[in-house]
Each structure stands twice: as C-alpha cells, then as structure tokens.
Amino acid sequence: MAQDKDSPAAPWLGMSRRSVFLGGALLATSGLAALREPVRAVKPFSEKEFDALIPRVVGPWTAENSSDLILPPPDQLSQKLYEQLVTRVYLAESKPPVMFLAAYSSIQQNNVQVHRPEVCYPAAGFVITENEPFTLKIAPNIEIPSRFLVAKQSRRSEMMIYWTRVDNKYPLKWSDQRLAMAEANLKGYYPDGVLARVSMIGLDQTEAAETISDFARELEKSATPAGRKILFG
Template sequence: MKDLFSKLPDVKIKTALILFVTSLIFLAIATSLKPQKHYSSGFDNFENSIPKEFGDWKEAPQLTPQVSLVSDTKSLQNQIYDDVIMRTYVNKDGAKIMLALAYVKEQRQDVKVHQPEICYPAQGFQMLSSKVSVFNMPVSSSPVVGKRQVYSGSSHQEAVSYWIRVADETLLTGIQMRLKIIEDGLFKGRLDDGVLVRVSSITNNESDVSKFYQLHDQFLSELTATVEGKFPGLLVPSASKT
C-alpha cells in the first residue's frame, strides 16, 4: 500500500486516500465491536408460547394477586420488559403454583430483569431465607443456577424458586449479568436477551416449604421440557443457541 501511495503525483490525493483507508479500518473495528444479533429464540410471545395445560398441570383462576415483577409498584411492567406473563396452575391433587415470566430482548449494562429479592421487599414482604440452588432441568445445555427463598407478607408466606437466564447462562447477581452482557457484546458481537423464571406457592407452615420446592422442581421440569421443544433457549440455556 505504501508503494501505491508513493506513485501518486498529488499530495492531496495521497492524503485523501490514506484518510479513506484509515476510516475503513476504524469502521471495520467499530462494526466488529457493535453487537449484531440477539440470542433470543424467536418466539412470538408468552401468551402463545407458554401452554395453559401440560403434563399434570393446567391453568386455574388466579385468586391471589402475584407480587409484581418490578421493584416500584408505581412503574409499569411493560415499560421495563418486552413481555410478561403471570398465571396460576393446579394439578390433579389440587396443588397450586404461581408462575411469573419476564422477558427482555436486549440486556444492556443497565440490567433490566429484576430479582425477587428486590421486588418482594419493595412490596412489603420480608425475606426469611435465601439459598443458592441448582435446578435439575434435563433440557438445559448447562447447569441452571438460581435461588430458593421464603418471604413473609401481611397476609401469607410464599415459597419462591427462580432463576435468571442471560443468553446461554443462568446468573445470580447484577454484577455477573453486567459482565456477561459486556463480554458477549465485545467478543461475540451479540446483544443478549434475558428472562426471569419464577414460581411460588403460598405456605403458612415452615415445615411445608421443602415439599413446595419439590413441587416446584416437578412443575419446572415439565414446563421447560414442553416449552423448549418448540422454543429452545427460551427458559433455559440451549446448546443450539450458543
């Protein structure tokens, strides 16, 4: 390229060409650093993607209002999330589970998915216990890491199980999520999506909590197996989407 420029008679033309080539180089670098694609599974929306009946479960009337998916009850969920669904399911034994899903198409440095330990206390609940848990979801391509929690409110207690998927991983903290988003944007050219998967059961007896957690695992295993068959990578990490 140096020989090419040396043969040009006009200094202005040489300068213009050098600037032009330099601009192309910087443009290529900027383009490579700019995220170009989503990790999203291409599903339509939760209402159409999440079945109202699967396995031993079917949708039931939601008699108890669920805890909001935002920390500020005055905020509108659709201002934060691209899609939200809240349902109650019941099995043949009459056991009820409340399901809440929140989806964000583009997770940026300001992580949009709110963790229950932020939302529940903001709405008057006190956290009684919290522990990290690995959920056995056979359809996931990597371990599904989340939390088991118990909250106490003015009228009832709730046993809560949840995880947050960011692209092809499940993460526990806001710092982990930010680092994941930055890393995938810089080195993989990807705008990550994110989803909160939360299930909860009303309990007023501490001795029943472990029983509800087992019920949560059964519910989530059947739910993910059903949903991931059509929309891989929506609720849990999927090898086909990495």
Template sequence: MSAALTTPTASAGARAGLSWRSSLAVFLLMLLAAVAAWQLTPRALPGAAGAGPLPQLELAVPPVIGEWRLVPSLREQVDLAVDRDGERLISQPYDQTLLRTYQNVRGEQILLAVAYTRQQSQEVKVHRPEVCYTAVGFEVLSLDPARLGVAAAGTQPVDGMRMVARSMHHTEAVSYWIRMGGIYSQNAFDTRLHLLAEGLQGRLRDGALVRASRIVADPREAAAAYPQIERFLSEFTAALTPEVRALLLL
C-alpha cells in the same frame, strides 16, 4: 533586512506544518474511534435472539400441567418489571410475559411467571425477582443458589435460586432461574460481566426468567415446598414445544 523578514515566514511555515499534523492526528483518532465504536456496537445473534417472530407464550404454555390446572387468581403476583420504588417500569424490558396461577385437586396453588427478552444490554435486562419482591414491600428472608430439580430432555442442569420472601400479607417459597445468553445467572455480578463480555464481542444476547412460587404459612415450610415447586417446573418444561423450551433453557 532580509534576515529579519525570513524569521517570521519560517515561523509561520512551522506553525502551518504543526497545524496540519495536529489536524491529521485528530482526524485519525476520530476515524479510529468511529471504527472501534462500530465494531463494539452489540448486534443481535441469529436463532432465538434473531429478528423472526417469537412463539406466543400465552398459546405455548398449556392450561393443564401434570396434576395442575390453570385457575383464575384473586391474588396479584409480584410484577416482573418494577423499579426500586415499586412502580412498574414504563420501558418494558420484555418482549413477552406470562403470569398464571395453577391449582391441584388438593387446592394447593403455584404461581408461575415467565418472561422473555430478545435483546439485553447493561441498561435493559432481565429483572431479578429479589429486587422486584423487595420493591413491592416483601422482605427477602433467604436467597440461595441451587441446582434446581428441573429436568428436560436434551438440556443442561438448571442452576437457579431459591428464595423465601415475606410481606405483611403472606410468605412465598420461590424457585427461579435466569437464562442470560449462554449461561444461567445466579447473581447480578455474573449478569453484568457476561453482558459486558458479549458486548465487547459485538453481540446482543437474549434472556429469560422462569419463576414459580407457593404461599406457605411459615418460612420453615419452604424447604418442603421446593421439591413440589420444582416438580411442577419439570412438568412445565416437558409440556413445551422444543422451540419454546429453547427460549427458556440452555
């Protein structure tokens, strides 16, 4: 009789022991997951991406750049943050943006667009111009990586893109670069890979986009337009204070 009573008691003890071990294992796994999540949570870096006040682009970019003067523009520029349906994003990814038109004495115009974001992630990051142009009805005729003819004292060579985009109204030759943390990004894969690597190190990186374009009568004129556009960009970066230049260039 006593043997028959011992078996259920032993089984109950075994189950209790197993339940206790399972609970402990689950607790330890949850604890490890919480620690890992905390370690992998991106955190803003000090410096340009820190929490201090940013210099104002509207004030920092002068109205006269070399032979070019700021003029009112009747032509609307391609927005810096639109979705693939051409609608402006409700959640603005940038801390600051600047859209301007500059003109020289010959009546030639350059459209300048500058954007800066303090913190980027896989979900919120600098928007590539080819995506924005396509979203508002442009056809991208060419898109090529290029070492841009932009020079600024104490900065690295600028690796960017040259693009020709055509809408039903006009054609633009575009030179642009994207600074993504510590790299110049020339494609979306580079961007995601860099942000992933930084995120795994617990870092949030800042980013900037500088885009300049000229309207051309024919796509074949783009090759001749790029040197002029990039001379303007060189004069633009030279006209900035070191503090603002550090936001846009490596």
C-alpha cells in the same frame, strides 16, 4: 497537468501534518466502533407468540391467568425493560396451586435487563427471610443454577425458586448477570434474557422445594422446543 491557479485548492492543502494525523485517527476509531457495535441476536416475539411458548397444561396442572402475582414495581414493567410478561396460576386436583411468572426481553444491555425478586417483593411490602442458591434438577442431564427465596408479609409466606438466563448463562447475582452481558457483547451481539419464577403459598420449605421442582420438570417436558430454549436455554 498543472492546476488552474483560479481553481479552489484541494481541501487538505494548508493543513498541518498533526491535523491530518488526528483526522485519520478519528476516522479509524469511528470505523472500528461501528464494526464492534453488538447486533441483536434474537428477534422479538409478539405477545401472542410468547404466550404460546408457555404451555397451559403442565403435567397435572392447568393454567389460569392471574393478577395476584407479585410483580416488579410499575416503573420496571415498561416496554423498555420487558418485551413480554406472562403471569399464571396453575391448579391441580392433587397438588398445591403453583404461581408462575416469566419476564422476557430479546435484548439485554445496561439498563435493559431482567430484575430479580429481591427487588420486587420488598417493594410490595414483603420481607425476604431466606435467600439461598439452589440447584434445580429438571432432567437427568440438566441442572439450572437458581435461587430459593422465602418472602413474608403478615400471615402470607411465599416460597419460590427462580432463575435467570442471559444468553447461555444462569447468573445468580447482578454482577454475574452483567458479566454474561459483557461477554456476549465482546462476541459481537446483544444477548436475550428471561427471568422465570415458580412460587407457592405455604409454610413447609421442603415441600415447597419439591413441588416447585416437580413443576419445573413437567414444564420442561410440556414446553415446545422454542419454549424450552427460552426458559431453560
């Protein structure tokens, strides 16, 4: 059919081949970017749901909420960084008190990622005197790559073992943490992540490592399947 000479021309008429090519390339690129945009892999927990994942009775220890634990600096405790934060002190008649912290976010990306004790303790006036890799054995067939730290302030000496889980990885360094995030992104999703920290006040590092390891093993036994997945993967 002949086109009415008074009707408007098709929008692509009069465009150069170069313009048409560039326009098509931009459309293709935007389409690929949309297809490759990672998606959320884990739904967020409510405060009540997350609190229930962490058992209040762990072997011989029973929990009390505590405001005395060393926390990340206030600007790092925003909802943007941590969706959920649980802090407790666990007491037992025959065991030293144990302090526990779990900081969780259902999505880890760039500036939304777990922050380590190497940041929050110095910000609270502590000096890190020991910082070594530690293999946390929580079951015969389960070993968690973690770190053993000693933080000192005046007369207080706090010894801790902490681990970070990002997706199914246990990064010991910031660079490993970012690599775990990138690997998940390439697979098409944003990973979740948790920092779990168990600590106690004392002077004997060997006793602290043994007590904290005992607590972690009892925690794994006492947690619900969903809680074990969050804390230990």
